[in-house]
Each structure stands twice: as structure tokens, then as C-alpha cells.
Amino acid sequence: MIVSLVVIILGVVTVTDVDGVAQSLVTVGFLSFFFVYLLRLLRVIDKPFKVGRERTDDDVSLFLLVEFVVHAHAGEEGVAAEDVEAQADEVEELMSDMEETGRRACGGGRRTGPDGACRGRGRRSPSALTVGHRIHRLRRVTAADARATSGGSLEPRPHPWNRGFHWDDHTGPFRALGDDQVRHYDRHGYVVVPDLVPADLLADATAAIDRFDARTEAFLRSVEGERLSIAEAGAITFSVHLAARSPVLRRLVTDAALTGIAADLVGSDVRLYWDQAVYKKPEKPRRFPWHQDNGYAYVEPQQYLTIWLALTDATTVNGCPQVGPGLHRRGTLEHHYVEPLGWECLDEPRSAVAAPVSAGGAVVFSSLTPHLTGPNLTPEVRKAYVVQYAPDGAVRLEGDPTAGPPTGRVHCDAPDRQFPVVVGGRLVE
Numbered sequence: 183m184i185v186s187l188v189v190i191i192l193g194v195v196t197v198t199d200v201d202g203v204a205q206s207l208v209t210v211g212f213l214s215f216f217f218v219y220l221l222r223l224l225r226v227i228d229k230p231f232k233v234g235r236e237r238t239d240d241d242v243s244l245f246l247l248v249e250f251v252v253h254a255h256a257g258e259e260g261v262a263a264e265d266v267e268a269q270a271d272e273v274e275e276l277m278s279d280m281e282e283t284g285r286r287a288c289g290g291g292r293r294t295g296p297d298g299a300c301r302g303r304g305r306r307s308p309s310a311l312t313v314g315h316r317i318h319r320l321r322r323v324t325a326a327d328a329r330a331t332s333g334g335s336l337e338p339r340p341h342p343w344n345r346g347f348h349w350d351d352h353t354g355p356f357r358a359l360g361d362d363q364v365r366h367y368d369r370h371g372y373v374v375v376p377d378l379v380p381a382d383l384l385a386d387a388t389a390a391i392d393r394f395d396a397r398t399e400a401f402l403r404s405v406e407g408e409r410l411s412i413a414e415a416g417a418i419t420f421s422v423h424l425a426a427r428s429p430v431l432r433r434l435v436t437d438a439a440l441t442g443i444a445a446d447l448v449g450s451d452v453r454l455y456w457d458q459a460v461y462k463k464p465e466k467p468r469r470f471p472w473h474q475d476n477g478y479a480y481v482e483p484q485q486y487l488t489i490w491l492a493l494t495d496a497t498t499v500n501g502c503p504q505v506g507p508g509l510h511r512r513g514t515l516e517h518h519y520v521e522p523l524g525w526e527c528l529d530e531p532r533s534a535v536a537a538p539v540s541a542g543g544a545v546v547f548s549s550l551t552p553h554l555t556g557p558n559l560t561p562e563v564r565k566a567y568v569v570q571y572a573p574d575g576a577v578r579l580e581g582d583p584t585a586g587p588p589t590g591r592v593h594c595d596a597p598d599r600q601f602p603v604v605v606g607g608r609l610v611e
Contacts (some may be wrong), residue, residue, distance in 0.1 A: 277298040320381040338528040347513030357444030371510035371551035376543040394421040417464030426599040444571040452604035455572035462558040471526035477517035486572035493565035500564040506531035506552035
């Protein structure tokens, strides 16, 4: 193991094209980082992977090691893509060695349960998954750089059904948001609204959603591979149409705090379009790809509203939303599917902005705003409730956008779950 790590050091120092003092600083800095990390690493490989706060610290350390390789090489002028690929291979080999050591120490299983018992036989560790997705992104960015060098374009392209889109700024008067908040939304495609939901309603809603999520998690555990589409037990779960099944959540989605924002940003006649809980679990940390909500199901008019309500504090460490400001004004972008993460519309935008928010607050953004959530690197579940509102009369287009025009139109007015929340400018309670 130590020989393998020394090889990585020599590889990093060898490909770094600097001279004199700069070379020495890079070498000393990296060696210092390496030996601090090695002391931590030895605690991991002497015993199975740990749970709780200790395991989270090791996850972050390994994540930082990969980040160092990325910044030392992927951004270095004159470094060939194959050199970056080789470095990624070495980190993956190190990751596999660590994983195999944990597997042997645990009799073939993995310590993932809160009681420390060995379980999850054959499943990749949280550390491995975090690094695996980081390496996937590194290779994707490297490939994108190669395309750019060869004349390819990284510019996001419009969806085939997106023709002649124009974003209209909101003029007011506004009942829930301030003028500055609306201007920020129009310009950047999002706005953070703190303390949106009172503590008592938030607590009741979270308790209700926890029960739905428990059933969702149990179902995923029962299916082959513990996965269905982009949902996976221990990683990320989606519990949908909860307002139609819970009086508490119907009360939440019709609360004036939320529907007032819908009236400000959607219009005088608004329906609930979609609602779902999204829980990011700590067992298998992963990022969500850059996407627009309208990239999953194409709705006309294209710009409906998403209120991403934090049930627990959402931070950069546990997977708060990140947004690509300004791109919403282009309308719906072309998406492609990334296995197993979901639909993606662009590579890492240069101007990405994190939007952390405390429990009870919300990130409010357009269905056209590219966004993602990062991996949850904490031992706790990151909980969010996503509520979406669309103008009355909105339709979902059906068909294959790569094959031609839409072949069908479905009205978004299912009475049990897409009910009116604003009628003639009046909030429906």
C-alpha cells in the first residue's frame, strides 16, 4: 500500500512543470499533505470502514486528495489528457486497495450500519462512491477540454422543441417578495428566501414526510440492486405526490408563504404542478447532474416555478443546491442521460453558485435554471421538499424530441394532485 502511495507522489511531482523554488514549494506542500493524510489513512486500512462522524472525516480526506490531483493536473497547461487519465487510474487503484482491505477485515462485508455491524456484502463503500463520481467528473471535464481543443463546443444547446423563447421580466406589484428579490430572480434565475415556513408547520411536515420516505427506502431495499431509475436505497430517494396523500402537506403547499411567491412569479392563476421529497442519504454519497426541471418533462409554458424547501439545514457539505446563473433566459436546453445519475444539460458552468439555506428556508428558482445538488458528506440525511407551481392551462408535451415535433399534449390539471392554488389573483387556502 505504501509503495503504491509513493508511486502516486512521484507521478504528481514528475508531471508538474515548474522550476526552482516553485518546484520545491509544490513538492514540500504535497509531501506535507500526503503524510498528514497517510496518518489518517492508516487508521482506515487497519480496520473496516467506519460510520458516523469518523467515517465522514475519512470521506472528506479522500475527496480532498482527488481534488488535489484534479487541480494539480487538469488545470495545468500542457498536461495531456492521458496523463490526467493515468492519475485517475492510480487514485482508483488506491481506492480499490482500501476497499479490499476493509472487505477482508470485515469478512467480506462492510461496516455501514449504525451499530457498526458488518453488512452490505459486495457493496462499494461511501468513500469509494464519492471518489468514483469525482473521477467520473474529472474524466468528463478532461474529455470536454479535448473537445474544445479540437474545435468542439461546450456551449449548451437549446432543446429541439425550444423555438423562439423569450424571458419576460416580472413587473409587480408583488405580495410576498421584495422588488430586489424579484430582480435577482429575473437576472440570475433563483433567489434564496430564508425562514419561509414557520417552525411548527415545518416540524409537522417533516414528520409526515419521514414516514413516506421510510416506506420508499424499504421498497428500494426490496428490489434487485436496491435501485429504481435514479432512486437508490442509501443514496437518494424520491417520494412523490405527497400533498395528495397528506393533509399536513396539502396545508403546506397551499400556505400563503409559498403560494404568495407563486402568485408573484407565475401569475394570477396557478396550479400545483408537482411535489416530491428528496432525501440524500449518507451511505452512498453522490452528486446530482446539472439539469433543468423542464428537461425531465417538457412543459409549455416552459417557465414554471420550483420552491426547494429545506427540511434540514442544506450546506455545501451535505448537498445544497448549486445553480448556473443567467442560463434560464435561454429557455429549455437539450439534455442527455448520464447513468446512473439522471438527465444532464451541460458540463460544469464557470459561474456556478452554491445556495445554502437553513431549515425552513427555500431556494426559489425557475424550471429553466440549471442546477444540481452535491454529495452528502455528513453522517445525517439531508432532507428537502420540492414544490412546483405552473400556470393554469400548462401542458406537458409528449414524444421524442430527437425524432421531431411533439406527438401529444397532456393538460397539467389532474384534480387530485394538480389543484388550483391561486385563482384570479386570490390565494386558495
